[in-house]
Amino acid sequence: MLLGGGSNKFCLVTLHRRENHEKIHELSAAIKELASRNPHTFFILPLHPNPNIRGVLQNTLKPLSNIILTESLNYIDLINVLKASHLVLTDSGGIQEEAPSFKVKVLVLRNFTERTAGLALGFSELVGNDKKHIVQRGHYFLNHPYILESQNPYGDGLASQRIYQHIKNFFRSNQ
Numbered sequence: 750m751l752l753g754g755g756s757n758k759f760c761l762v763t764l765h766r767r768e769n770h771e772k773i774h775e776l777s778a779a780i781k782e783l784a785s786r787n788p789h790t791f792f793i794l795p796l797h798p799n800p801n802i803r804g805v806l807q808n809t810l811k812p813l814s815n816i817i818l819t820e821s822l823n824y825i826d827l828i829n830v831l832k833a834s835h836l837v838l839t840d841s842g843g844i845q846e847e848a849p850s851f852k853v854k855v856l857v858l859r860n861f862t863e864r865t866a867g868l869a870l871g872f873s874e875l876v877g878n879d880k881k882h883i884v885q886r887g888h889y890f891l892n893h894p895y896i897l898e899s900q901n902p903y904g905d906g907l908a909s910q911r912i913y914q915h916i917k918n919f920f921r922s923n924q
Contacts, residue, residue, distance in 0.1 A: 758787075758835040758891060761827075762794040764802070766840040769858060772878040773802055776858060777809040779883040780838070784813045786884070787891050792816045793830050836890050838883070845873050854890050856883065 762780055769776060784792050794810065796803045796818055810816045822830065828847065831837065837848050837855045845864040848855045855873035857864075867873035876886050 758790040759830065759833050760787075760790050760792045760836045760838060760887075760891065761830050761834045761844070762792055762837075763839040763841045763844055764794075764806075764858065765797050766859065769840050769878060770799070770802060773805045774809075775880045776878055776883070777806050779880040779887070780816070781809055781813060782880070782884045783838075783887045783891070784810070784816050786888055788815055790815060790835070790891055793819065793834075795819050795822050795827070836887065838887060848872060854895060856886055856890070858883065 760783075764773070764776060780792060780794070784790070792810075792813075792815060794806065794816065796806060798821070807818060810818060831844070831847055831853060832851045834851075834853050837844060837853055838858055839845065839855060840858045842862065842864050845855055845857060845862065845867050849867060849870075849872040855867065856876045857868075857873050858876060858878055860875065860877045862868065862873070862875060864873065868875065874886065876883050
C-alpha cells in the first residue's frame with residue numbers, strides 16, 4: 750500500500766508496554782470504535798509478538814476493513830508510516846519523540862509519560878487507557894484540523910551535521 754495522497758487519513762497505533770497488557774481489551778475496543786466512526790481513516794497497527802496480546806488485537810480488530818494489522822515494522826517503514834499519519838495512538842516513548850519531527854499529534858495511551866516536553870508543547874496528550882476518553886480525543890483530532898507550530902522539543906534532526914562541522918572546524922583551526 751502506498752501511503753500519503755488521496756483523501757484517506759492514516760493513524761499509526763502501537764501498543765507494547767507491559768503496563769497496558771491488562772487493559773488490552775479496553776484499548777482494542779477503543780481502536781475498533783474509532784475505526785468504525787472514521788471509515789476513511791486507515792489504522793495501521795504493527796502487532797506485538799506476545800501471543801496473548803496479538804490474539805486479542807486480531808480477534809477484535811481483524812473484521813474491520815480500515816484496520817491494517819501488520820508484523821513489526823523496521824525503523825524506516827515505521828518512520829514512513831509515522832510521516833504519512835494524521836494521528837498516532839501509542840504507549841511508546843520513542844514514538845512520542847519521533848512524531849514532532851513530522852508535526853503529528855500523539856495521543857499517549859498511558860496515565861504517565863517520561864516525555865513531558867512533548868506534552869508541554871502540545872505535540873502529545875495523555876489519554877490513558879479509558880475507552881471513552883481515547884475515542885473522544887481520537888475522533889476529535891481525526892475530524893478537526895490542527896496545526897502543531899511549536900518547535901520540536903527533541904531537536905531539528907541536524908545534530909550530526911553540527912557535530913561534524915565542529916569537529917572539522919576544530920581540526921582546521923589546530924593545524
